[in-house]
Amino acid sequence: MSKRIIVIGSGAAGMTAASTAKARNPAAEVTVFTEDEDIAYSPCAIPWGIEGRTGWDDIVMHTPGFYEKERGIKVFTRTKVESVDDAAKTVAAGGKTYPYDSLVIATGGKVFVPPVPGADLENVFIVRTVSDGKRIQKALEGVSEVVVGGAGVIGLELAVSLKAMGKDVTVIEMMDQVIPRIADKDMADVIQRHLEEKGIKFVMKAPVQSVNGDVKVSSVTAAGKEYPCGVMIFATGIRANLEIPKALGLDVGQLGGLVVSPTLQPYRRGRLVPDVYVAGDLVQCESAVMPGATMSQLGSTAVKQGRVAGQNAAGCPKALFGPVASPWVSVIGDKQIAGTGLSTGLAVWYGVNVAEGKAEGLTRARYYPGGKELIVKVLADKATHRIIGAQIIAGEEATGRIDWMTSAIVSGMTAEEFLVRAENAYCPPTSMVRDPVFEAVEEACKKLGQ
């Protein structure tokens, strides 16, 4: 009998797991259940969808019909999985019971909304699904003032899109910097200033206290002051969606994600759960930088995990998911900001003493037209001299540089080794002859020598 594989969740992790399982085991019966209306899209694209820079139909790469016809995968949308019985190996959904041989749980994350009064008013939104995006787009019609709660990358991308739509935008952030946790304050401040120059307002160190209004939101109160708005959007970060895992009694780690084996199987009271795999925002990962756990709630990580979970669910030779450095990049206005490994804040959390190196330069040879600003920051561990993190702000080409630094980090290169062993390709229209990355590492080396 052909293998029956059920996937719960239709995001990057779930759809990748489903497609991988079917590709590796074409005889398998692969079924996906999702509460969402749309599948196989990137939540990262929603700010641009709201702005209209990309069409909603473009963001959604494939329809359920496509999966059924082209890939032989059955997708049930708007279908909540009511329960999973991993002893009987069945899933209950839409009033029916479906048996499985392998199960992939890829239910992703939920936007964390702070428990403040008024968060349930009309025109108060989170931004996670295409449906959220469409609702926000509609609500914005005729509205001039918008408050964004949270200055993480999605919040900032959203603020830029809203500003481009002609709105008066105020971003309210609890911490003293934008992109908290993953970016250092000095780098984050460059982005904040850039957005302030575009007319976006920031209220920092100000947790949202209440959302005010009768039926619809009319203002938001933060740090004792009131900010009028016709729409309020929470972009306050993602928490693992653990409804099904908790019902199954799966082990949750110290960072609030599921503890998994390198094969992406979950544990229950310390024992691997057979024939169950997990992938995506609900997984707690191993850090490639420090011994210990980390959360890596990124689309790129979800796809990587989806491939491993899908291959293992298909009964192929075991695939392994490795530790992560979690490189990320965001385009915010005219600047790209990217990071990898630990920020200074995270390093302190891990108990690491950090040597910082920072350098500025251009993305092209100084004389070549069109070169853009490039700021590189590199962090090294004072004890081991290993490079443990990097952040880049650039007008272009930040992504490749951060992937380059990621490769150096996961290879365990020290700052000194990097100077000897790393090389950069050079051509006047695409780079400086010595990339500023080297200057930042050299700066860090000097501080390591002190």
Added chain:
Amino acid sequence: MSKRIIVIGSGAAGMTAASTAKARNPAAEVTVFTEDEDIAYSPCAIPWGIEGRTGWDDIVMHTPGFYEKERGIKVFTRTKVESVDDAAKTVAAGGKTYPYDSLVIATGGKVFVPPVPGADLENVFIVRTVSDGKRIQKALEGVSEVVVGGAGVIGLELAVSLKAMGKDVTVIEMMDQVIPRIADKDMADVIQRHLEEKGIKFVMKAPVQSVNGDVKVSSVTAAGKEYPCGVMIFATGIRANLEIPKALGLDVGQLGGLVVSPTLQPYRRGRLVPDVYVAGDLVQCESAVMPGATMSQLGSTAVKQGRVAGQNAAGCPKALFGPVASPWVSVIGDKQIAGTGLSTGLAVWYGVNVAEGKAEGLTRARYYPGGKELIVKVLADKATHRIIGAQIIAGEEATGRIDWMTSAIVSGMTAEEFLVRAENAYCPPTSMVRDPVFEAVEEACKKLGQ
């Protein structure tokens, strides 16, 4: 007494060595001798200088006056070093004798011009110095047909610039592909087709037999056919400029470059020559990919070597120059092509059995506007499974990706390890959620498994 440091050569290696030596040892007397009129410029920029996209004064980053005033370095331009006496530790130049404590030889490379009749006619040029560029620019006035000899990256960049100036351009190449040696034919053919679409003509597998004309060139004969032209430019590759090293009896390696220690000191009959350092296009390097020698005649390598030679010449704690993978990138028309490590041709030369993986994708998420073509080719060693080379063609962002692959190569990652350990940053406007690099590596893995 302060240390006297003499540098011969004013290219990327020489000027970097001089600046590094002075920065590390501010009391040192640093003197540079060069035959060139201009110093501290990138020969890679000359095609764009000829086209007028960048001004000649922009390309030349600093004048001798700048070095003297701002950095305290004395530069003698248009000054040939007649001889070096490394026993007496003196350099003879311009009729005078200069004593040194440390000497850096950075005399670079010479354009190899094939020994064909007529190569000395008027309006026949090489392209190496700013003076060459200015002469070519002047000679091109009123000329409609130009022949470029050699389809390496400089030849192709030149062809694009000449075409943009409205010239009728024919490129004559001895081999059966453009960018021979460092690019694979399938990748090179994409670039050739792109240039053919722009109207540039190619004559392949055709060594130049003669340059014809009375006083000025009027045509070039290759593979028995005659190609009329008013200007002919040789871009036929670089050979180490060994005039001074040969006079000193320094050891030359099997690839025609100087054999050096990791401190960049040359050898004479197997013994290190004290207080002499070399840097730039005349150095034979160690390969970071295979055990053995390699030539790395790149501006980025020259700068890296210049820093090591300069620091060591200054008498600082020894700096080391490591093995190289030699990443390179070139912007040719609307495409960027980049490579690192071995090409298939070079791998065969090293006796390696290659597994190839190739993938196509885009530089941005499929739905995000402005995404450009991305072709990735990865080579792995069938015996060790190590990644030994990569080539990328992309409309944008090739450089960072090739630096990323370089880092993986010099870390000794196998193709299988890369799939587990490498990660890519993702954001719809800058990348696909799973970079095509991974697909190419996965393709290679499949072939390694066969």
